[in-house]
Amino acid sequence: MCGTENRFVEEIDYGTPAVKSDKTVTLTVDGQSVTVPEGTSIMRAAREAGVTVPKLCANDMVKSFGSCRLCLVEIEGRNGTPASCTTPAADGISVSTKTDRLNAIRRGVMELYMSDHPADCAACAAGDCEMAHMAETVGLSQNRYGMDGANHLAPAADDHGINFKELDVSNPYFAYDPAKCIVCSLCVRACEEQQGTFALTVEGRGFESRITAGMDEPFLQSECVSCGACVQACPTGALQEKSVIEIGMPDHSEVTTCAYCGVGCSFKAEMKGEEVVRMVPYKDGKANRGHSCVKGRFAYGYATHKDRILNPMIREKISDPWREVTWDEAYAHVASEFRRIQHQYGRGAVGGITSSRCTNEETYLVQKLVRQGFGNNNVDTCARVCHSPTGYGLKTTFGTSAGTQDFDSVEEADVVLIIGANPTDGHPVFASRLKKRLREGAKLIIVDPRRIDLVRMPHVEASYHLPLRPGTNVAVLTALAHVIVSEGLFDEAFVRERCDWDEFQDWASFVLQPENSPEAVEKASGVPAELIRGAARLYATGGNSAIYYGLGVTEHSQGSTTVMAIANLAMATGNLGRPGVGVNPLRGQNNVQGACDMGSFPHELPGYRHISEDATRAIYESLWGVKLDDEPGLRIPNMLDAAVEGSFKALYVQGEDILQSDPNTHHVAAGLEAMECVVVHDLFLNETANYAHVFLPGSTFLEKDGTFTNAERRINRVRKVMEPKNGFADWQVTQEMARAMGRDDWNYTHPSEIMDEIAATTPSFAGVTYDLLDREGSVQWPCNEKAPTGTPVMHIGGFVRGKGKFVRTAYVATDEKVGPRFPLLLTTGRILSQYNVGAQTRRTENVVWHDEDLLEIHPFDAENRGIRDADWVKLKSRSGETSLRARITERVAPGVVYTTFHHPATQANVVTTEYSDWATNCPEYKVTAVEVSPSNGPTEWQEDYDAHAKKSRRIVHVEAAE
Amino acid sequence: MSHDKKFNSGKQHLVYMANQIATFFTSQPGDEAAENVADHINKFWEPRMRRHLFEIIERGGDGLSPLVLKAADSIRRPQAA
């Protein structure tokens, strides 16, 4: 099958970044002729001609600096020996890179460097030190200086070691050993240019110059966000992954895709045997272009965490301890229970939940199991709780349920409007790419109740921040449209050509109504009318304008309306159908897009085709040999309602923790408790598993083949680099379940065969095969005859639905209102180092950055309530109450409080309400009226819950369980 | 727990959701609001929910907006359970 023949993925370092230019120049390097875009360095031109020039202080991710003097070359007819990394290639020049003179200079340079380089450098020994490599390349064999002079190596008794700095191991994932640092400043440039954090500086001059983090602090205390870019850039092993120091150098690697957020970064998983040594961002990864964040780069330790469950388990009652069983017993048990329940309570009494963390192939199989095997459409996904309004809103207006651009597009944006998203925390690699563009001069508008980091941070300052009251997105967006229409800033030619003109006119008359004017909206939203006017003008007239949005848009009772309001703005201003513009949902989990694409919703078959369409059902009916139900099935909240009513009895949950991620925890718990067979298929005994009767161990992304689809519709390969610790990839487990239920037509031997079935039945995936993905690296759907290598930008020249549709977006205030008992508005979000419900990140060293959820509260509100920073407070809403610690900050406006939901002990969803989006029932997480008061510690519910969780996690180990 | 829930029953919740849908389509131009409400409910509500909705309507439609009542004729009747 998938012969995992061990390979090591090598990438070429061209020395300096690629340059874009219409003009080219032609030169010769060591006799080779080469043509490059004007402005390209000689170093890069040489590499393109196949000539590698020695270097230490340059790489192709950051601008060159010219400090090491190793890369010198000679140019015919010019004096001296210029540095090839900083000298641009010119037409007709002839460059030599290997003369005796150059060799002698280089040897001298390396001799000096090596005299101040520790003889016992672990990186040298491990083969991961460019210093050793360069010394060898230039033929350095002796060191005439010895180690006795002034150096950086040790705290000497005399003052030779004045420049010695202590090893810094404060960061959990990498160490900084100043003794090995040659002050080439690659790390400083990586932190500035790639990451955009500006945490590092070169202090001092000449021999005294040192690299320092923050205000000369340990890395962990500085602004460093642990993205790892500096570690990757460091040529000497001064900055080194601790895992490399501990395990040694990797011996094989594969390109794979991060399993955390919707950016979907490509990584090289570098392995030693069955162990991950490190994850290195892959330069050819089209989502991340060689960059990463702390989660993908470092937080993979959960894969081998001791909490992982590796054997299947069952129990009669949820109050019983777990009993380990064999896989066959587990499958047989599930099959007989599901059969019994369907017999007893009806075909519709069972269902399944797919995961936006699992692969497309796995998701496809779960919905197939439900539709074909269970014979109903009771399949849903946790994507419901984040982006279902995106699906509805964009399908209605544009005709397809997806973002319009690729991430590269941001490089051509002139104005970026961010609403309800916090990219530096939620989508860090996209944020880095955005910040790079902002430093080049693009303008930024932020619409968010909180003063998120991007409002103002080093080298970034938003032109406008509209700090709206939670729940008023639609009002503010419609007011932006009001300004655009009333001031004639819309793109009439675009609208006439691409959209329905009558609908536009109706919409225009609607947005012009006085209640939609900025002045009127100011009252509801709290945003000064002038800010709305200014932002609207900038968005409409600033050049290429792109909108990026997140869960702050969708998780509202008007989530779908908000998405349509965004689409209206983009259509009215002609900001669609080319690079640099568009409507871009930032997806939460890695495979939210894929889970939606794969038919996870109860009313839709793969490719967003409604279950009532006869022709679509016919495709699957003939392939699967069954009659499909033409009625929409139960959504997650309906399953829970039906369970409480007694008509829904069994559920298969793959890779999701609905108890923690779905709103109104009490209701979810009651629903699960009412079921007779809950099957949880996951890595850990998650919170939902406290209510489960069967536990099937899951596998991590490192242990299986498959694909994830990121927020730009990009289908990226996930490649298996180690054997599943639990024995089976998730798709195999689903297949065995199906077979135990009598579906012996399930005979997939590799996920590529599942993708073939997807392609054969889904028009937007028609051209996708694993061969194509291996060849192209990745493709963005639609990928079919018309677009054989995929579609980076959608709606070019026209919309998928034909004419773009303008939709009236009347603002309806949420019924979740503040009042005397609940005077504050709670909104929720996430932070950089943790991910979603935290099941993975909490099981890594990332907890050093966030070991508990905190409640952000404005000093004014805190003082009124006698709350001091770090006090325990009680957070209470109509639905419930919980306790956590307070953080007093002006990031939130008075009247607004904010928390994350990464830790189960906090149970933030105990307080969120049962309100939801009108169209899709995506829960309204972002607005809850609450009161905050001082408290002594966890609430009774938290303590009860904790006790219940402990009790329900007991396992009785059976000797013979093989 | 003694918290005041917004919805004391699943039916109340259903009425609320139906009215939310009606509110959206009322705001749209044209005179097809009732058809649009029915279409939305047919597309997204599973039979059990529609059955409950009809039960509410048959018992007088307490709390339902007039537009939902008007749409009822075009909402697909689920087959008997």
Ligand code: SF4
């Ligand atoms: S890890 Fe990233 S943020 Fe931290 S210093 Fe290095 S480049 Fe900067």
Ligand code: SF4
């Ligand atoms: S979590 Fe997101 S941004 Fe970070 S490495 Fe993974 S995909 Fe990239």
Ligand code: FES
């Ligand atoms: S690589 Fe050019 S001077 Fe260092």
